[in-house]
Amino acid sequence: MDVKGLFEENIRTDNIRLHCIEVEAVMAELAKEFGGDDGWSVAGLLHDLDFEEVKDLENHGKKTVEILKKEGFPEDVVRAVASHNEAGTGVKRESKMDFALAAADNISGLIFAYALMRKTIVGMDVAGLKKRLKDKRFAANCNRDKIFDIEKAGIPLDKFLEVSIKAMQGIAGKIGLQ
Numbered sequence: 001m002d003v004k005g006l007f008e009e010n011i012r013t014d015n016i017r018l019h020c021i022e023v024e025a026v027m028a029e030l031a032k033e034f035g036g037d038d039g040w041s042v043a044g045l046l047h048d049l050d051f052e053e054v055k056d057l058e059n060h061g062k063k064t065v066e067i068l069k070k071e072g073f074p075e076d077v078v079r080a081v082a083s084h085n086e087a088g089t090g091v092k093r094e095s096k097m098d099f100a101l102a103a104a105d106n107i108s109g110l111i112f113a114y115a116l117m118r119k120t121i122v123g124m125d126v127a128g129l130k131k132r133l134k135d136k137r138f139a140a141n142c143n144r145d146k147i148f149d150i151e152k153a154g155i156p157l158d159k160f161l162e163v164s165i166k167a168m169q170g171i172a173g174k175i176g177l178q
C-alpha cells in the first residue's frame with residue numbers, strides 16, 4: 001500500500017490526522033534545510049499509524065514498525081519512527097532523522113497552541129516561540145527534552161524553530177490556522 005493509503009486506512013480521527021500532517025510538513029522543511037531525503041516527510045506522516053489502536057505509550061510504535069517493515073519501507077524510516085517513542089520500542093535515537101522526528105512531533109503542537117494563543121501564525125517569530133518553550137506550563141504535553149535534543153543532531157535550536165515555524169505557516173489554511 002502507498003503512503004497515502006496507509007495513512008487514510010489507519011488514522012481516522014481528525015485531530016490525529018492534523019497532527020500527522022503537521023509533523024509531515026515540519027519534516028519536509030527540515031529535510032530541505034538539513035540534507036534529508038523524501039523519507040523524512042514519510043516518517044512524519046506515518047509515525048503515529050498505531051496511535052488509535054495502541055493506547056498505551058509503553059507499546060506505541062511497535063505495531064507501526066511492523067506495518068512499515070511489512071510494507072517494505074526503508075530501514076532509516078522504520079528506525080526513526082521506532083525511536084520517536086524510544087521508551088516504548090527500546091530503539092534509541094541516533095541519526096539526524098531520528099532526532100528530527102522526535103523534535104518535530106513535539107514542536108508542531110507547541111507552534112499550534114501558540115498560534116491559537118496569538119490568534120494567528122502570521123508573524124510568529126523564534127523569540128516568541130522560545131518563551132513558550134521555556135514556559136513548561138504552556139502546552140504542557142509537548143515534550144521539551146525531545147525538542148532541545150535536536151542539537152544532538154547538529155541542528156541549532158534557533159534554526160530548528162525558524163524552519164518549523166515556516167513549515168507550519170505553509171500549511172496554516174489546511175490545519176485551520178489564520
Ligand SMILES: [Fe+2]
Nearest residue numbers: 019047048105
Ligand atoms: Fe506524533
